[in-house]
Amino acid sequence: MREYQSLAVEQHGPVAHVMINRPAKANSMDEAFWSEMVEIFEWVDTTDSVRVAVISGAGRCFSAGIDLNMLAQAAGSMVSDIGRNAERIRRNILRLQAAFNAVDECRKPVIAAIHGYCIGGAIDLIAACDMRYATTDAHFSIKEIDVGMAADVGTLQRLPRLIGDGIMRELAYTGRAVYGEEAERIGLVNRVYPDHASLLEAVMDIARQIAAKSPLAIRGTKEMIRYSRDHSVADGLNYIATWNAAMLQSEDLKLAVAAQMSKKPAEFAD
Structure with a gap:
């Protein structure tokens, strides 16, 4: 397996550990992240010796969401024709959606281990996972509303099926923060743990239990x-x-x- 720019991958027996690996940038999702997600989860899907995938963040948090520099570059590439801008934007959104569709459509279970910030695009990512576990200090927010847009990479489509329509609307309309214990109470995560080390230990144990099944x-x-x-x-x-x-x-x-x-x-x- 090659080295990646925004992600890191390790295989521990039947478990693939995929890490968002930009700790100096709060694991924000830059241009490379989106294509690497598709490539890595195609590898997870087609590698018979991998039976479960765990996705986590390196450093102090899971992910602060999409890299704002990437958004700024996209804005700078606009032309004068509205129709052509719309076509370009739509095509780019579908490209980003494909990164998390690759997680949702992966044949193997994918488990998210979340600590620290999990905001904006990171919510889109964990909504595409099979299960989610977090630390008590994990910080969740559908942040897109605070930058003047609707979330467009899966949160609004997948999250109502996880936490219910009413609470999803509250979080999407207000952008307010949800922390670990509330996240567990509303069903956003299955369980919370006191720190990152105990979270990863528990999630890896769950992954190994799943990997032992047919x-x-x-x-x-x-x-x-x-x-x-x-x-x-x-x-x-x-x-x-x-x-x-x-x-x-x-x-x-x-x-x-x-x-x-x-x-x-x-x-x-x-």
Whole structure:
């Protein structure tokens, strides 16, 4: 795996640890970040030996969101024609959305470990993850409203399904800060921990627990959850019936049943 400009990746057995790695800039999301996210999560998706991904921030925080210098450069590239500006802006927004779609659409579970600032674009990122865990001092804010724009990289589309419509609207309209314990109470994160070290230890333990399960069963479970989010109950039931018509013939099912009966852990192929 090559070295990256804005991210760092380590593989610990079946767990890939992806770190936003611009600590001197509060892990703000610069131009390189967006293309590197797509590349890295394509690698996570297609590398059989990786079964779970954890994403965290290096240094003092998770991420302060999009790099404002990047926004300034985009503003400086505008031309006089409104239509051409609109086409350019739209194309760029879709490019940014693709970075977090890569997380959402990854076949492997992705877990966010959040400490310190998690604002603006960082909320878009964690909303695309499967689960979120945080420190008690984690600071969440849908900050886009304070710079005169609507969040456009996934927060407004994904967050209502995590914390409910009413509280999402309050946070999106006011931009107010939410800290770790409130984030847990409203369902933004699953659990909070007293410090960054205990957070990472716990999240890595959860990742290893998931990695020990049948990768086909985990794949099917994530696919069904994602599909059911965007379809009716009837559609979801029909899809799982078709999916499991094949997957229930997997060797993993026999191994899992035998392990349950013998009370010994199963070892599944990648």
